[in-house]
Amino acid sequence: NPIAFSVPDGKGGIVMQFDQSTTTVALGKITMAKAAGERIPEGWALDASGQPTTDPEAALAGSLVSMGGYKGWGFGLMAELLAAGMTGGVVSRDVKPLKAPEGAPHDLGQYYLLMDPDTSGAFYDRLAQVAEGVALDEGARMPGQGKREADPVEVPDALWAQVAALAG
Template identity: 40%
Template structure:
């Protein structure tokens, strides 16, 4: 018979699993909150399905479980945070707090994160900021997954964009959260796990040919949302998250769907407006 868990019970279970894999208590706690929140809003690709993956990254050294984020450069309305190769969520929590504090003081704030990792549902931090009356935009680059127009080799990540806008009191904020591929790689992974074919037009195989085989697609590339336009927007996100932070380009980061590989050194960017 299926068992039902409360949110707090799930957070405890996830935190325990991550701590057992090597994450310090605060990293485990913040990551657990983010993954359970992702599951709760229906983004299963950024929810509980990531627990085993993150634990493997911690055990294999792809993520440093002892890392603690620190501010390494700042001006009144701008700050750069080094995630220290740890899971992204402690750095994202610091970015959210710094973005809000500086935006309320300066009117606008830009926060960059470097040496980071997979950052889950980017709509979550912008939604929290919007509920507190701020406009927020968030970006992250990711391991190369999409070719540029006419290309056969993955060069750009799916590079999600999220935005949150407050509404009148008593109303939920308006939140937009989307990857710049036709579909997110996490969605492809769920199809692969179930052995279900993916729709045509979602992905290419390793030779640049269209495929409906989800497992083949994971080792190929994804089709950019809107073709050339989507690839161009992905390049904009790549530059915001890399050129301004010193993080690694997506093509320098090993993919997330293999437990082995390098520390991805990804970047995130958060723009907050009061």
């Protein structure tokens, strides 16, 4: 149940943007660890019997751990009800493997809530105040700001070999 949030800067750009899973890590991190033959950190997932696991295969047969404990779990339920309940899409426990090369469409729902920041007349002033407050903490930044392009990009040899094999 990922959640994304974007905030316009009032000048045609975006001042803040993030996209995150409502679980401790996204499912892709588990599948990547499995493909690399690596263990996962404890706290990422539970096995099918509800026990903590560091085995990615057991994690894929079980469930991911919610971020933020029970509060994060509630946030994930909210996202699920909006994405599945408001759209008629499939609930997460019935989602088929996302990377399956065959089979019917996944019927995943997406829910968008759009708001006009000019409605209150104070949005951009409050945005500036929040951004100033964030900047007071050394090294802190608004999500999505200050990103730098990685050049060169480091790719481990084993991963490159796997990509080359998949590419044929």
